Amino acid sequence: MHEYSLVVALMERVEAEAAARRAIAVHRVCVRIGELSGVEPDLLGSAFAIVQAGTICERAVLDIKRVPARWACSGCHRPLGAGERLQCPACGAPAALAGGDELLLGEIDLEVP
Amino acid sequence: MCETCGCGDPHMVSVELQDRILSVNDREAAHNRDHFAAHGVMAINLMGSPGSGKTAVLEATARAFAGRLRVGAIAGDLETERDAERLRRAGIPTRAITTGSACHLDAAMVHDALHHESLDGARLLFIENVGNLVCPAVYDLGQAFSVVALAVTEGEDKPLKYPVMFRKADLVLVTKTDLLPHLDLRLDQLDDALAHVMPRPAVIHLSAKTGEGLGRWIDWLDAQVQAMRGPDIAHPAHGHHHT
Numbered sequence: 038m039h040e041y042s043l044v045v046a047l048m049e050r051v052e053a054e055a056a057a058r059r060a061i062a063v064h065r066v067c068v069r070i071g072e073l074s075g076v077e078p079d080l081l082g083s084a085f086a087i088v089q090a091g092t093i094c095e096r097a098v099l100d101i102k103r104v105p106a107r108w109a110c111s112g113c114h115r116p117l118g119a120g121e122r123l124q125c126p127a128c129g130a131p132a133a134l135a136g137g138d139e140l141l142l143g144e145i146d147l148e149v150p
Numbered sequence: 151m152c153e154t155c156g157c158g159d160p161h162m163v164s165v166e167l168q169d170r171i172l173s174v175n176d177r178e179a180a181h182n183r184d185h186f187a188a189h190g191v192m193a194i195n196l197m198g199s200p201g202s203g204k205t206a207v208l209e210a211t212a213r214a215f216a217g218r219l220r221v222g223a224i225a226g227d228l229e230t231e232r233d234a235e236r237l238r239r240a241g242i243p244t245r246a247i248t249t250g251s252a253c254h255l256d257a258a259m260v261h262d263a264l265h266h267e268s269l270d271g272a273r274l275l276f277i278e279n280v281g282n283l284v285c286p287a288v289y290d291l292g293q294a295f296s297v298v299a300l301a302v303t304e305g306e307d308k309p310l311k312y313p314v315m316f317r318k319a320d321l322v323l324v325t326k327t328d329l330l331p332h333l334d335l336r337l338d339q340l341d342d343a344l345a346h347v348m349p350r351p352a353v354i355h356l357s358a359k360t361g362e363g364l365g366r367w368i369d370w371l372d373a374q375v376q377a378m379r380g381p382d383i384a385h386p387a388h389g390h391h392h393t
Binding site: 039043046047049060064068073075108111121123124132134138141142143144147150 | 161162163164165166167168169170171172173174175252253254256284285287288289313314315317342345346347348349350
């Protein structure tokens with residue numbers, strides 16, 4: 038369960054940003070979690086709830102946007118459906134991931150004096 | 151001014167960050183990569199379930215390279231130095247990383263280990279990750295290649311159940327093939343599962359016990375080492391100091 042260490046990394050980045058802007062509270066933290074990122078969104082939420090206590094993020098909502106995996110042929114760019122082999126049925130070229138492996142911290146809402 | 155919800159609260163600001171959550175690990179991994187390049191080291195992140203045969207593969211690999219290529223290893227485990235001791239007995243200078251409860255190695259742990267003097271002079275460095283098919287896939291260590299060991303006893307469907315691990319693998323070693331006569335496993339179904347999760351499926355079936363298939367693995371390693379040496383490539387300096 039690596040979601041805890043991910044939340045610690047996430048929190049450090051948010052706290053640094055809040056400090057730089059002299060924020061007194063963080064109200065919302067948005068993250069984008071790809072289906073193939075290796076991170077389980079529910080576990081990330083549970084880890085956040087544990088870590089946020091007593092921090093500037095104490096009242097923050099963790100807004101998780103799940104991003105589905107999207108594969109397309111690297112040669113002819115034909116999109117591949119879920120559960121297909123990752124070699125293009127039309128031209129045989131290997132598939133390339135067009136999205137769905139991201140692990141991104143997006144927007145944060147800060148309360149400033 | 152709150153621009154998100156239009157509430158007009160003057161004390162709310164929205165800041166767009168768009169940072170990778172693991173950016174700190176990514177920087178450490180890039181630093182390790184520079185280190186490996188500066189020292190002419192080919193690093194391989196060897197991952198797989200507990201009991202998938204990672205250590206046995208490395209013992210057999212050490213025997214194959216004895217006297218002609220210096221091999222080193224970093225071995226990660228939650229507790230004990232048992233794997234590191236096995237690798238040392240096989241002739242591989244090894245630094246152990248005991249992670250306590252962490253389910254994976256990260257780039258900073260590897261960085262701390264790789265400056266240990268026992269690894270000086272290694273040209274091929276294996277980083278034997280913590281036995282786990284999930285978490286290690288998330289953390290870049292700065293390796294040149296990711297190799298996943300998958301034992302025939304784990305069944306045909308493991309790649310479909312753990313696609314994140316296999317998607318990033320440059321090579322899958324299907325291990326313990328000497329056990330096939332005792333199992334119902336269909337190797338063609340396993341290869342088909344790998345083709346569903348790897349864009350460029352690369353698979354070697356081997357037995358570290360009997361040596362069957364081991365030559366193909368050694369040839370693969372030799373080819374990568376040769377390709378890395380290539381025609382005189384200037385290496386970037388490893389720009390920092392250690393006390």
